[in-house]
Amino acid sequence: xxxxxxxxxxxxxxxxxxxxxxxxxxxxxxxxxxxxxxxxxxxxxxxxxxxxxxxxxxxxxxxxxxxxxxxxxxxxxxxxxxxxxxxxxxxxxxxxxxxxxxxxxxxxxxxxxxxxxxxxxxxxxxxxxxxxxxxxxxxxxxxxxxxxxxxxxxxxxxxxxxxxxxxxxxxxxxxxxxxxxxxxxxxxxxxxxxxxxxxxxxxxxxxxxxxxxxxxxxxxxxxxxxxxxxxxxxxxxxxxxxxxxxxxxxxxxxxxxxxxxxxxxxxxxxxxxxxxxxxxxxxxxxxxxxxxxxxxxxxxxxxxxxxxxxxxxxxxxxxxxxxxxxxxxxxxxxxxxxxxxxxxxxxxxxxxxxxxxxxxxxxxxxxxxxxxxxxxxxxxxxxxxxxxxxxxxxxxxxxxxxxxxxxxxxxxxxx
Amino acid sequence: xxxxxxxxxxxxxxxxxxxxxxxxxxxxxxxxxxxxxxxxxxxxxxxxxxxxxxxxxxxxxxxxxxxxxxxxxxxxxxxxxxxxxxxxxxxxxxxxxxxxxxxxxxxxxxxxxxxxxxxxxxxxxxxxxxxxxxxxxxxxxxxxxxxxxx
Numbered sequence: 001x002x003x004x005x006x007x008x009x010x011x012x013x014x015x016x017x018x019x020x021x022x023x024x025x026x027x028x029x030x031x032x033x034x035x036x037x038x039x040x041x042x043x044x045x046x047x048x049x050x051x052x053x054x055x056x057x058x059x060x061x062x063x064x065x066x067x068x069x070x071x072x073x074x075x076x077x078x079x080x081x082x083x084x085x086x087x088x089x090x091x092x093x094x095x096x097x098x099x100x101x102x103x104x105x106x107x108x109x110x111x112x113x114x115x116x117x118x119x120x121x122x123x124x125x126x127x128x129x130x131x132x133x134x135x136x137x138x139x140x141x142x143x144x145x146x147x148x149x150x151x152x153x154x155x156x157x158x159x160x161x162x163x164x165x166x167x168x169x170x171x172x173x174x175x176x177x178x179x180x181x182x183x184x185x186x187x188x189x190x191x192x193x194x195x196x197x198x199x200x201x202x203x204x205x206x207x208x209x210x211x212x213x214x215x216x217x218x219x220x221x222x223x224x225x226x227x228x229x230x231x232x233x234x235x236x237x238x239x240x241x242x243x244x245x246x247x248x249x250x251x252x253x254x255x256x257x258x259x260x261x262x263x264x265x266x267x268x269x270x271x272x273x274x275x276x277x278x279x280x281x282x283x284x285x286x287x288x289x290x291x292x293x294x295x296x297x298x299x300x301x302x303x304x305x306x307x308x309x310x311x312x313x314x315x316x317x318x319x320x321x322x323x324x325x326x327x328x329x330x331x332x333x334x335x336x337x338x339x340x341x342x343x344x345x346x347x348x349x350x351x352x353x354x355x356x357x358x359x360x361x362x363x364x365x366x367x368x369x370x371x372x373x374x375x376x377x378x379x380x381x382x383x384x385x386x387x388x389x390x391x392x393x394x395x396x397x398x399x400x401x402x403x404x405x406x407x408x409x410x411x412x413x414x415x
Numbered sequence: 416x417x418x419x420x421x422x423x424x425x426x427x428x429x430x431x432x433x434x435x436x437x438x439x440x441x442x443x444x445x446x447x448x449x450x451x452x453x454x455x456x457x458x459x460x461x462x463x464x465x466x467x468x469x470x471x472x473x474x475x476x477x478x479x480x481x482x483x484x485x486x487x488x489x490x491x492x493x494x495x496x497x498x499x500x501x502x503x504x505x506x507x508x509x510x511x512x513x514x515x516x517x518x519x520x521x522x523x524x525x526x527x528x529x530x531x532x533x534x535x536x537x538x539x540x541x542x543x544x545x546x547x548x549x550x551x552x553x554x555x556x557x558x559x560x561x562x563x564x565x
Contacts, residue, residue: 063482138509138511138520138521138522139483139520139521139522141520162522167524167525168522168524169521169522169523169524170524170525171524173524233471234471236471337471337472337474337480337483337484338471340470340471340474340475341466341470341471341475377474377475377476378474378475378476378478378480379474379480379481380474380476380478380479380480380481380486381478385481403481
């Protein structure tokens, strides 16, 4: 009797931890051996991208203004390794944030701002508008940024559409041809990093045919721009494959822009990772196999399962992590919704090893467990959704979450 | 078959271009229970309509997708005016929806090609699932709103 009661209690508590949603602080981030994670911020609201200054100050861009600021700075004033100073500034929500050559850059959904760093103090009273009047539609409206070593800033401008159909998101609606959205969206634009008040006329459409890229980074090893493409939704409604396979399509893509004007094919094409080809979208007469005009569209350097939503990209240049991570790419996957009613995927940080500027192996899961449950069917069930990545001055990796506004520092302590 | 769908969509888009003012007076004359087979049968049929046309965006538990597709759980839209709800299905959505301080901005395609019965059933299902408890939507109500939405 006693035994069975004990059994009941144990089973019940086991089921509780397995089935009942955990509280945010109970969530354990799973990492490879030798790595540890530490929560460095909580409940900041929607923390999107992140950057760490050379002195260790951490800047997070919030999707919306909270407590008087759309940018949060976290500082460890007394050097004990704990954040003891939080300040906020910037009266706009947004996603992008970066530091280059003594300036902090941040984006709203229509502008790019920058703040001079006097020593390590941003001149928050005098933001300069570097780029303005960018298109922000009702979807894919956020702007991400990265900078090269030649004085340029790259701004992603997502297309406010799924596949440029005459009627957005209507299954069977034909695609517009040519797609008028490509003129001002659906690509990555290059602007001067130090020139005020630029807009489309001052910039270059550096890459096109990109539906929406949120994760973007300049790779200093190759001196090229890399971007993570969010593939189109709703392909499964065309039933080219059984549902369990259709839901994997199209691939989420890692794109390398090697020259100005590179075209990755949206909205006419998608990357079918089953046959490893860019093929025509059904809105443009495609059947998931026909290549047609997509022979001119550039393929990704690495593909990932559909709808996982890569929102952060970082090439790791530190020396704290083991050798295999150097010059490789970390990718923060926000997690899917377009896989319903099947299980949702993503909610993790992936790693792609690189050698001589090319992926040298398949992608792998680096950090997992952010959802708080192993299997989830809706994104709302996920406790955390990874979004931004940054590297600290001592080589630690930082990850943000835009569901609750948490941030983690991941360090390597192994031998 | 696909051509037929294309034509339907085109017809829907053309007639949808001339949208009219939101009808505020619900068709109260028609009993809500006029759906074939009563409430339970309507909910069952509605679930299959939901699974086919709504689930990907609004999710299996009606929780929606943060920032994109609004939840259907105990919101003023789901439990409120049936006329607005029917219009939402017929016309789709192209404006930002705000619920409890959160905004949802994805495009909802018009589902005008669904029959009156299907719309009545799916809305009855939504209003009686995910923790919701609200009156059924009848075919006559859908018919009346559709007539004024042309």
